[in-house]
Amino acid sequence: MNRTEKVSKWKFGFFLVWQEGRESRWLKSMSAQGWHLKQVMVFLYRFEKGEPRDYEYSFDFITGGRTDLQEYRGLVEDTGWQYIDNMGGWQYFRIDADKAEGAEIYTDIDSLKAKYRRVLAFLCLSGFPLAMMFMTGSLDRLVENNSPLIYPIVVIMVMLLYAIFRLTIMMLRKQ
């Protein structure tokens, strides 16, 4: 088969949950240079080379079964968006910039806040094992034994707490 392989590259991008605006501007600027997002992993993005295009990017946080997600993505696509990839519940979409106006995925403040509540619930849930370690004294034991495990655990805990804090502030500001 003589199918021409599309040129693609991976790029590192460090964006945290409250930095959606910055992340979408970065993806938009990549598209302006002809690099269009194809795949998302944790802090890693795969782009494919194509014609430069003016795209707007948007992300939503939805988890659910396969058919529910299919229905949800179909509905978003019906309103003009193109689905790109899903990374841990984050759904990545893009749209031609000239069609973006009036195609917002969330059109009222309550549903937008519900989105951030889902992210918050997810973060709190992922912090649960750490909180359990803290409460059951497992963390104390790690400290006593000078275990190097304590450093990544503390970093993750601080980042989770900070993310929860930033998202809460963001939600309160959206009143």
Add this chain to the structure above:
Amino acid sequence: MSRESLSEPSFYILLSLSEPLHGYGIIKKVETLSSGRLKLGAGTLYGALDKMVKKKWISHHKPGNGSSRRKVYKLTLLGQRIFENEVSRLRELVKHGQQALKTIQETVDEQD
């Protein structure tokens, strides 16, 4: 049954489901009915439908041909009653509003 008022989007979603419809059909119908004033985003609608299914106001309608990837929704009996209650609540509001307007008008006339 709750007697709280429906939000405008919820009201229009129930109204548009006077016949079975899929998500995008609801978005288009609400937009047309409100002369373009109410545009429901896909995420906003999806959340609202999800809530209404959980409250059993609407349910999935199973059409004969399974060709479409789109899920069709229809009002349940409970949904119909919620909608009827809301319409009579609004009718009462309008009636009281009109009475009050009349009284205001009469007072103004007497003062003239």
